[in-house]
Amino acid sequence: MEFSRDLFSNEALIDIYHKLLLPRLIEEKMLLLLRQGKISKWFSGIGQEAIAVGCTYALQDDDWIMPLHRNLGVFTTRNMPLHNLFMQWQGNRNCCSKGRERSFHFGSAEHHICGMISHLGPQLAVANGTALAHKLSSQQQVSLAFTGDGGTSEGDFHEALNVAAVWNLPVIFVIENNGYGLSTPVSEQYKCERLVDRAKGYGIEGVQIDGNNILTVIDTIKGVRDYCLREQKPYLIECMTFRMRGHEEASGTKYVPAELFDIWAEKDPIRNYEQFLLQGVLSEEELSRIKSDIKEKIERELATAFDEVPVVADSNEELRDVYAPDLKDTDVPVIDVADKLLASASDVAQKRFIDAIKEGLYQSMQKHPKLVLMGQDIAEYGGAFKVTEGLVEEFGKARVRNTPLCESAIVGTALGLSLQQYKSVVEMQFADFVSVGFNQIVNNLAKIHYRWGQNADVVIRMPTGAGVGGGPFHSQSNEAWFTHVPGLKVVYPSSAADAKGLLIAAINDPNPVLFFEHKALYRSVSDVVPEMYYETEIGKARIVQKGNDISIITYGLGVHWALEYAARHADTSFDIIDLRSLAPLDYGAIKASVARTGKVLILHEDTLTGGIGGEISAWISEHCFEMLDAPVIRCASLDTPVPFNADLEKNFLAKARLDECVKKLQRY
Known part of the structure; x- marks a missing residue:
């Protein structure tokens, strides 16, 4: 393995070694604790450390990263306290997820790390959202998302890369090609010669590199980051590597030919980097001292983690943490069509249901400069039902965005916007079409606050219902799909005044809200609607x-x-x-x-x-x-x-x- 140190001082090379070695030594300790029954599960990244560490090292600390379950090096390189990580893996009360998540299924806004969900592919679209926020704010930052060779078979991979390309987003997509998706070899995953060749199909650039060479990874990511910012385009990187242990420890490695372990042992990212450092940067004694120091630190941090008291379940707290607290703006009046406040409102007008929704969107766009509307044909065309007609002329295409036909990616993008304190309203052209974005809603948006305290400030507008001759795929009433999912709010107005007030309330709410609008009511129902910007309370009949x-x-x-x-x-x-x-x-x-x-x-x-x-x-x-x-x-x-x-x-x-x-x- 050839290392090029052109831009690295000795101090930088040693610092890189510390960061590369730390996740390996942590893993070796965790595997021991796993055998002792002190942690319950482990997804090993041994053999792949150079990718996670190299990518994170090359980025700025406030560039968002969307890691997966083999990317321990992302968390350690971002200097997340080790005792917090150890408590997380033990399911401890005071860990990053309060004992509610396992292994790496958590995130930290402070460290600009977004926690994964087990479905893998949705992470890619979330990176689009943070990148879009950076672009809208004119910030010189990129987002980076990891996927595996198996993950490239998911529809989310295609959707995310397509949206990033169409919208010219500064996103780095990194494929960790370790040869296997659990036990399925890449020969059964794809037929292209190289995964990076898929970049051409999206009109973007890509490169395949040696993922086990830490300096190659760092140098590549630094260059690609500059490219993404300069050109405002995404980039695809395929990192060739190998995992030296099973998908997770219980699965074993019997499905892997033994000779592969011998071949890749020679390409071990740490052993090869150590041999490079011994050529004039560090001595054997210094390498040993670094290892010893890191091991001592691990033991100290473990002792802190083990000192924590056992979890005591509190049902009230569990229920409370499902939703982000809604801190009401006291300057926004709450008006209910059922009480006298409506009658006493100074300025009211008879409005159709559809016009009340449009007015709620318009006033919300005025109120929140960081509110973005997204949906198919919602810009110049005004949407399938003309609800958003005229808004693009007022607020521009940056904030009223036509989307490709990829509901999953757009919902994931909305979540990414929320990570950067943006609000978003996503229009499903028909409520029926939400099924292709279902996973992002019920597993990503709904659970994120309970899992690691991150809110999802997203409203999904759902034109719904029958009575208009739409047939089986344009008429379903699917609101009950979502009432079963903790973390979601589901709103369904019947009057124009409620449609406006509830929509504004939904946009102001920091939680994900499914907002159902019956298509048959759009132009058939009219009632008195206040002209002012107001809310109708969610959860009140x-x-x-x-x-x-x-x-x-x-x-x-x-x-x-x-x-x-x-x-x-x-x-x-x-x-x-x-x-x-x-x-x-x-x-x-x-x-x-x-x-x-x-x-x-x-x-x-x-x-x-x-x-x-x-x-x-x-x-x-x-x-x-x-x-x-x-x-x-x-x-x-x-x-x-x-x-x-x-x-x-x-x-x-x-x-x-x-x-x-x-x-x-x-x-x-």
């Missing part, structure tokens, strides 16, 4: 009308079905509750309505099985049983996909069974 006979608990288009039905059946006193928020639910309002009537109908457009109505019904049965005069009845759409034909669609919708359900309740 609206009493649409009070009654004594039957409670109808509903949301979205269901509110209008309920009002129409009540108007046609004036002989029955209906208590109608508009939930407005499905996560969190306003259980107080639900209970109060049950107390008023004793008979409950839960109405929603979603299909019956697995709909939010099942959860509400169970809660009422558990907490309001003594108040009930009849079983809780659910009125929902058929358990089929949404049909295209108008008559079939009418039959599908819950509205077709509303009268039947009401009469069933009345018979009790």
Whole structure:
């Protein structure tokens, strides 16, 4: 192995040795502790240290890095306290994730390291988000994301590289090609001769290097960083390497031909670098002293970690930490269409549902200079439903961004923006299309605050619902998919005033919010909307009308079905509750309505099985049983996909069974 020291002083070479050796010695100690049962799992990076250490060494301390589970050198080179790392691997209370995450599935905003999720590929798009934030702020910084040879088979790899190329983002994508994805060899992962050749397909540059040569890695990353900043373009680097142990220790290495270990042992990044240093930089005695000093430091830091008290679970704290605290801006009025504040607002106007949403976006863009809108066709075209029409002329294409058709990458980009204190609103062209971005939402956005205290300041707008002849792929009501996921908030307005106020509240909320907008309401519903910038409280239901006979608990288009039905059946006193928020639910309002009537109908457009109505019904049965005069009845759409034909669609919708359900309740 040839080392070129052209730009490195002796002091720098020795410093690099310290940083290269530290993760190796930590790993050797951790493998011992693993055998002793003092840690539960380990993903080894032995043989690959030069990549993580070299990349981190070459970057600036405030360049974001998105590591994976074999990148211990990223954390140590960024000088994260070792006792914190050791406590993390023991699941200790005072570690980086409060014992909630394992191994390297955590991050630290202080160290500009974003914690991974087990799905690997989503990390790449998050780097796009931090890079976009740097670009929008005119900061001379890059982002770097790691993936493995196996990870390049994921769709997220393609999406992230494509977005970075199209948007000219200063991102360095590093492939650690160690020959295996767990036990699957690269011959079964891809057919191209070199992974770096894929760069050409995205119109970007790339290079393949020896990932075991620490000086080559450092020199390459420094040069590529300069290139990314100068050209404002991404770059792909394939680092050839080998892992000397299993995917994780329990998996072993029987699937690897024995001769490969002999070949790569000769290419060991540390042993070769030591031989280089012995040629006039360090003596054998000095090498030994450095090793001894590092081992002593490891033992001291371990002693600190082992002194920590055992974890004592606190359910209240666990629940509290699922969401980032919403620190309300007291200057923003909270207005509820259910109370007198709306009537007393000085400036109000009759507005359509769609215009109220547009006004909420417009005023939020004015209020937050670091708010970015992203979605397919949302700029000049104005979006599929023209909600964002005219915004690009006011705020420019940097902040109102057309995206390629890659929902996963755009949601990941939104999370990356949040790491840099940007807000974002992502428009799904149709709520149905969210399924291809599902992983980023339910595993990355939703869990990040609970895992390591990082908020995800992201709103995802979801044009939803049937009744418009959209057929099976443009009409689904999929809000219940997300109410089951801790960390997400789910909002679903039925009125124009609520649509504006709840959207502003969602944008101001530091947590990820799924904002459902029924397409059939866009131009069919109008009501009085304050002109001012205001919020409607998330998690608070609206009493649409009070009654004594039957409670109808509903949301979205269901509110209008309920009002129409009540108007046609004036002989029955209906208590109608508009939930407005499905996560969190306003259980107080639900209970109060049950107390008023004793008979409950839960109405929603979603299909019956697995709909939010099942959860509400169970809660009422558990907490309001003594108040009930009849079983809780659910009125929902058929358990089929949404049909295209108008008559079939009418039959599908819950509205077709509303009268039947009401009469069933009345018979009790």
